[in-house]
Amino acid sequence: MTFIRSLRSAVLMLGVSALAMPAGAADPVVVPEQPVFPAQGKITYVPRTSILEYKALSAYQEPDWVTEKFVKTGKLPPVGERLPKEPLVYKTGNMPDGTGVYGDTIRHVIGGRPEGWNYSAGQSQGWGGIDIGMFECLTRTAPLFQVEANDMEPLPNLAKSWKWSEDGHKLTMKLIEGAKWSDGDPFDAEDVMFYWEDNVLDPNVTPLNGATPETFGVGTTLKALDPYTIEWTFKEAFPRQYLFAMAYGTFCPGPSHILKTKHPKYAGTTYDQYKNAFPPEYLNFPVMGAWVPVAYRSDDIVVLRRNPYYWKVDEEGRQLPYLNEAHYKLSTWADRDVQAIAGSGDISNLEQPENFVEALKRAAEDTAPARLAFGPRVIGYNLHLNFSANGWGEPDERGEAVRQLNRNLDFRKAVTMAIDRQKLGDSLVKGPFTAIYPGGLSSGTSFYDRQSTMYYPYDLDEAKALLKKAGLVDTDGDGFVNFPAGTAGGGDVQIVLLITGEYGTDRNLGEGVVGQMERLGLKVVLNTLDGPKRDAAHYGGRFDWSIRRNEQDLTSVVQNTPQLAATGPRTSWHHRAGTDGTLDLMPFEQELVDIVNKFIASNDSAERADLMKQYQKVATTNLDSIGLTEYPGALIVNKRFSNIPQGTPIFMFNWAEDSIMRERLYVAADKQGDYELYPEQLPGKPGDGGPAE
Ligand code: GLA
Ligand code: CA
Numbered sequence: 001m002t003f004i005r006s007l008r009s010a011v012l013m014l015g016v017s018a019l020a021m022p023a024g025a026a027d028p029v030v031v032p033e034q035p036v037f038p039a040q041g042k043i044t045y046v047p048r049t050s051i052l053e054y055k056a057l058s059a060y061q062e063p064d065w066v067t068e069k070f071v072k073t074g075k076l077p078p079v080g081e082r083l084p085k086e087p088l089v090y091k092t093g094n095m096p097d098g099t100g101v102y103g104d105t106i107r108h109v110i111g112g113r114p115e116g117w118n119y120s121a122g123q124s125q126g127w128g129g130i131d132i133g134m135f136e137c138l139t140r141t142a143p144l145f146q147v148e149a150n151d152m153e154p155l156p157n158l159a160k161s162w163k164w165s166e167d168g169h170k171l172t173m174k175l176i177e178g179a180k181w182s183d184g185d186p187f188d189a190e191d192v193m194f195y196w197e198d199n200v201l202d203p204n205v206t207p208l209n210g211a212t213p214e215t216f217g218v219g220t221t222l223k224a225l226d227p228y229t230i231e232w233t234f235k236e237a238f239p240r241q242y243l244f245a246m247a248y249g250t251f252c253p254g255p256s257h258i259l260k261t262k263h264p265k266y267a268g269t270t271y272d273q274y275k276n277a278f279p280p281e282y283l284n285f286p287v288m289g290a291w292v293p294v295a296y297r298s299d300d301i302v303v304l305r306r307n308p309y310y311w312k313v314d315e316e317g318r319q320l321p322y323l324n325e326a327h328y329k330l331s332t333w334a335d336r337d338v339q340a341i342a343g344s345g346d347i348s349n350l351e352q353p354e355n356f357v358e359a360l361k362r363a364a365e366d367t368a369p370a371r372l373a374f375g376p377r378v379i380g381y382n383l384h385l386n387f388s389a390n391g392w393g394e395p396d397e398r399g400e401a402v403r404q405l406n407r408n409l410d411f412r413k414a415v416t417m418a419i420d421r422q423k424l425g426d427s428l429v430k431g432p433f434t435a436i437y438p439g440g441l442s443s444g445t446s447f448y449d450r451q452s453t454m455y456y457p458y459d460l461d462e463a464k465a466l467l468k469k470a471g472l473v474d475t476d477g478d479g480f481v482n483f484p485a486g487t488a489g490g491g492d493v494q495i496v497l498l499i500t501g502e503y504g505t506d507r508n509l510g511e512g513v514v515g516q517m518e519r520l521g522l523k524v525v526l527n528t529l530d531g532p533k534r535d536a537a538h539y540g541g542r543f544d545w546s547i548r549r550n551e552q553d554l555t556s557v558v559q560n561t562p563q564l565a566a567t568g569p570r571t572s573w574h575h576r577a578g579t580d581g582t583l584d585l586m587p588f589e590q591e592l593v594d595i596v597n598k599f600i601a602s603n604d605s606a607e608r609a610d611l612m613k614q615y616q617k618v619a620t621t622n623l624d625s626i627g628l629t630e631y632p633g634a635l636i637v638n639k640r641f642s643n644i645p646q647g648t649p650i651f652m653f654n655w656a657e658d659s660i661m662r663e664r665l666y667v668a669a670d671k672q673g674d675y676e677l678y679p680e681q682l683p684g685k686p687g688d689g690g691p692a693e
Contacts, residue, residue, distance in 0.1 A: 100666025393541025
């Protein structure tokens, strides 16, 4: 055999054998089909324009007691003068039960605690819908769950209309004209510009939900043309995507007339003083939302009363909201389910599978006070491995060594193949609820494509072999693999897993992962923190691994899209800029960034669908994050409420508290409860001790 011939046959053989070889044990396969779990409550899809409009009506109404006690006594101007020229009008045809009547209360239970009211400076109000109800945003996306897919654009809100320039680089927005904050101060471009310039652009301030300049595109600028007109300038042409970033939670301005009095630029204060200037005890904080906080008792309750200046009405001219009061009882998330089911609370997103069976049993009884309806599988959990090797979170030597492991594909494969997801899901709840979720886009989004979703099946032996391939061996025979000699002293690899202690599900998943990693030979220890501390640690990069419930980037794709990859220094959930401000991306991460940027820039729906298939394949093949489980959630609402849209998912573009449009909810006169704690009272002056009588 000549040299050439032998070479040829060798090449040939190589080719043939490569083709004939069965997929190796460590190769990914298409994820198995999920157990069927039909969503209850069929959504009626509607055109976007059928929900609301802006127009002047011939007359307006308000609750009688407001007229009697406040208008006739000169404490408030007449309702017509409190409303904008053209209020936002909800169309009756889109209201599931039609226009409503005034009265009653919505009783929320939440697991978080208010840090204060300064949303613009990053303070949490305790979640569970309280901030969503207080702060209104330029656009609104939550109700889009009911909008036909070919019509996907955010709804107007504080921005009532917008127009693109011919070249697509400028977007001119008209703000609602003549709307007022809940204390009567005019809302205008000054509020918008204060939020943008002195909060988003100010590097010392990060609003709640993390808006940064890149949230609206690198190089984007904003200016006010007149009190009711603002103009965006983008580097890209027609980046319609950013209209989604102008919705909750990244463009919801605060009251500049109040906030400026404490902001360093205007008041000579420190940034800490600014952030903390409006603690929960500061009542009647001005809002554009439907209800204003008028009472706060620590670890007990926050009470909000109707905003007399709310700028939305029904077609009959009734000023909204219909409900006079909103409660947020300060308890636990698990208690929210219990109370909603028992009837002492009014609403819950049933999102912790540990409560599913009990809740279903009780809801099935005729006497059940609440109805419960499951939606699509949109609640998912991922294990995020910190990919920064250039100092995000300033890790010590051990932490650095873990980051190197996290960046090693064999190591990530070992971790994912050592996770028995069936068992993990069953440990939360038995039955057809949980599904194998390898990571990537949620199976509940319209962009999901199973064939592009790659999965490394559970195989503990293969996982152990991969760990060895990654250079990890148990050199001292204690059952846990060690770092190679010379790295971190050659001791046992120890990984700190960050979780929140606020949810039983997070704790159970954390413990499950620790146990399954122990069988692999990896020592993982939990760092369990409460919500705000966990978020601070996560955003600060102070974690090796972190388990998080998925956010809108994965459940809707069009909301918070930049977070799907490290498209900016502070967008990714597990890879943010290091101490020198740069991102040390691995090649597959750069691929994800390119795909996501193309998606943002594209307005072609076929191309966008295709890009998301590519995203899914690259993300799941390379284990950008490690999926743990995915399951449906159910919306629980007390039966006395009308106007709850059928099939509302508990989470998609936003949480259900936003999607159901609480300002339109009402309780029929014969069903009204006696829950108002401050009947016939309205918010007092900002900073005053309580409501005004
Ligand atoms: C928390 C709850 C969710 C939802 C959101 C709203 O995260 O767990 O169900 O209520 O708050 O922000
Ligand atoms: Ca060891």
